[in-house]
Amino acid sequence: MKKALGTLALLLAATALVSGCDKVKQNVGSGKAEIKDTAYPEKVLWGDTHLHTSNSVDAFGFGTRLGPEEALRFARGEEVTATTGSKAKLARPLDFLVISDHAEGIGSTKALYDAPRMMITDPQLLRWYDMMHASPEESVKAMGEMLAVRASGKPNPAMSDKEAAAKRTTKLWNEHLNTVERYDEPGKFTAFMGFEYTLMQTGNNLHRNVIFRDGKDKVAKVEPLDPADAKWPEHLWDYMDAYEKNTGGKVLAIPHNGNVSNGLMWMMTEPGGGPMSAEYARRRAAREPIVEVTQIKGDSEAHPFMSPNDEFAGYGTSGWDQANLLGNIKTKPEDLPGSYAREALKRGLLIEQRTGVNPYAFGMIGSTDSHTSLSTTEENNFFGKHTGVEPSAKRATAGFVPGVNSGRMNWQSLASGYAAVWATSNTRHAIFDAMMRKEVYATTGSRMTVRVFGGWDFKTEDLKADWVKAGYARGVPMGGNMKAGGKGPPSFIVSALKDPLDGNLDRVQVIKGWVDKNGVAQEKVFDVVWSDMDGKRKLVGGKVPAVGDTIDLATASYQNTIGAPELSTVWSDPEFDPGQRAFYYVRVLMIPTPTWMAYDMVKYKLALPPEVPLRQQERAYTSAIWYTPA
Amino acid sequence: MTFKDNARRLLKEPLVHFLIAGAMVFLVLSGRPPDLGERRIVVNEAVAGALAQRFYDSFRRLPSQDELDGLIRDYVTDQVYYREALRLGLDQGDEVVVRRMRRKMESLAVAGAEAAEPDDSVLQAIIDKDPARYTEDPRTTFDQIYLGGDSPQTRAEADAKLKQLRGGKAVGGVPAPLPARLEGASASEMSGTFGDEFTLALRNLPVGQWHGPVASGLGLHLVKVDARAAPSKPSLANVRQRVENDWRAAAIAKSQAENYARILKGYDVVIELNK
Secondary structure, three states: OOHHHHHHHHHHHHHHHHHHHHHHHHOOOOOOOOOOOOOOOOEEEEEEEEEEOOHHHHHHHHHOOHHHHHHHHEEEEEEEEEEOOOOEEOOOOOOOOEEEEEEEOOHHHHHHHHOOOHHOOOHHHHHHHHHHOOHHHHHHHHHHHHHHHHHOOOOHHHHOOOOHHHHHHHEEEEEEEHHHHHHHHHEEEEEEEEHHHHHHHEEEOEEEEEOOOOOOHOOOOOOOOOOOOOOOOHHHHHHHHHHHHOOOOOOEEEEOHHHHHOOOOOOOOOOOOOOOOHHHHHHHHHHOOOOEEEEEEEEOOOOOOOOOOOOOOOOOOOOOOOEOOOOOOOHHHHHHHHOOHHHHHHHHHHHOOOOHHOOOEEEEEEEOOEEEOOOOEEEOOOOOOOHHOOOOOOOOOEEEEOOOOOOOOOHHHHOOEEEEEEEEOHHHHHHHHHHOOOOEEEOOOOEEEEEEEOOOOOOOOHOOOOOHHHHHHHHHOOOOEEOOOOOOOOEEEEEEEEEOOOEEEEEEEEEEEEEEEEEEEEEEEEEEEEEOOOOOOEOOOOOOOOOOOHHHHHHHOOOOOOOEEEEEEEEEOOOOOOOOOEEHHHHEEEOOOOOOOHHHHHHOOOOOOOOOOEEOOOOEOOOOOOOOOO | OOOHHHHHHHHHHHHHHHHHHHHHHHOOOOOOOOOOOOOOOOHHHHHHHEEEEHHHHOOOOOOOOHHHHHEEEEHHHHHHHHHHHHHOEEEEEHHHHHHHHHHHHHHHHHHHHHHOOOHHHHHHHHHOHHHHHHHHOOEEEEEEEEOOOHHHHHHHHHHHHHHHHOOOOOOOOOOOOOOOEEEEEOHHHHHHHHOOHHHHHHHHHOEEEEEEEEEOOEEEEEEEEEEOOOOOOOOOOOOOHHHHHHHHHHHHHHHHHHHHHHHHHOOOOOOOOOO
């Protein structure tokens, strides 16, 4: 035996040599072009901060065989072959991409799939293994079973071999960083390093995407963090603190899908109970500057329950407001306020009033959360949430996870969204810094351009000259804080331009939230500029008439004969009270256009049940501008 | 290339690592590795070492004597069944086994391509073969004034404003979050902001004078092109990253295809189907 152990030492030495080979590989990221930043952001950049590839446990289980390299090629505009065999290409490339594979069990489904069958002794694992190898449909079912086991809180111990997982993670992460580095091309296309921290409490979604500002030299010093038994995000913030301290790099986190958190995403209290402290609020605000408010799994901007007077509040909430992410706990009405961003912005003001710190002064972006390696949001070129629902005649009426009764239908998926970033160059540092200062906005996929500036002396005449320069010189852009002490009400330059390949604009709204003198948070939606406002759409009883509808369902098409290509105005708050803290953000609505289901209906000649929505108004949500009394 | 360079390059090859590790095991240990074909199952120090190693990988400690005995018992059982199953041909027609073997063969073929680093001459040849793919977009520098959506009224306005511009007067447009001037914009940048029709229209506009109205996905514009840089010949230094990515993807696909073709040569594939 002694001799055997000596042999072992030798073998370990040999193993060390083998694993060392990755480190020898040269840093392919070196020699990148130096890009000059502009004085202020001149061009909006489009990207997706939330994309899964075959390295994600569930994405692989759902069937995707495309890895990070294909994901990057696709995002930068190249044609790839989707897992289900069809050719896939974006109408326009993206400017940046964050591949955010789940840290938990990264690569483990693929490892199970690749494992020698005879080494799998656990009957449950063997069953999943055989299902994954049997057919794509069976694979989706296997994934559904894996998620159900996860929701039960009793994971299969054979699946959680920590040591094997750690080894796998190290190898995969290193390969992944090499790939990302190879595709990051400053000035042309930015590839970020990141991962998803899939924090979950018995199925309640507390997920965060983590994005690094740095290259492999720094990021390789850490590995993606598995939430394991963590219940709250402080575990992640500790990891982020340590990363910055040890490497001198920078990292941020983006919470997403408050809509399926059952009220836990934006609580008034601290995790342990009791009112939120200033210290906790400060930490959250610093670590989580922006939030993903719209994606395939629904929209988390606003809900009619809290915003009964907002006729546009129910977008993308259907199906997602009934239960938490895994569908194992029903959502109660009192859970809703903690699940939607507008309410969170209001809660932020209340907490700030009490503690002096606003934990929820976040900016807003959209992203896809696609699990196909394909970042798509175009309604007529939508590859779905996962490979089981890539384009097919069946998908519009399939369950959200086909073959698994999740209570959600696939038609409740939105072809949404993208992150729009006002950065000073297309580089990691400039995009990251714009996210930190929240000069970003969300869209449901349409690429409309939106600018907002808040100040004390903006006049309509400003629009006749270089108003962008004036905006930066005399005010703050979206995501900023207005300095108190200006005279009169705050005024806002708001300018929105349609996507050159998409529908006209219906209207631009300012959504104001404030704390009234009784200490109660309030909200109001102001229509500030809309198409044909001096003509056919004059106010009726103080209300803007609907823009109309040009959709032809027989051909899934629409006409840009209604709405306007651009809408600009200078608006000042008629109800301003200098003693009340407030926020203002802009919502832009497009004219009605067909949903992806309407395109499927024409393409596959389907008869769809009446509950499937065929028309929608796509939209943009900007980050807010905040006002704090002196 | 010096001997040292060669040696360094060689040391990066995973296959070499594998061979070195294998050779070390073989050299140090007496005896020979077990042969799958024969009806003799040998548990020697190499086997026990490998079992202990696997245990160590999972638990970060060495197995106890009892545990090692258990691992060996399990190994023997595995081998008995495995060899007997092969003898009985149970692997035949098992789709899972077939696919698993195929994947192993495929991944063997690509390992080299993934780690290899191409020479400059190889990359240059790729550029020379398809220079258009790596050619920088033509760059256009222009001023534009946005007039709003396309309508007879806007078109009339455009004509009047164009006259003023050509007469040297400044003219304002409709406020919109659009840059008034783009410096060295690529075709894809222009199409992203204005749509393809606008990019195409600008290709033929004479330089140095205001023209219009030019239609875009946003409406109508007056445009003055100041400069148009012809597509530059791609230099390896500028496009290395993209070429190398393409080379690697192609090398993996090629080595897989070649490997398959090579093996296929050893087989007669006979398709006996009635027409």
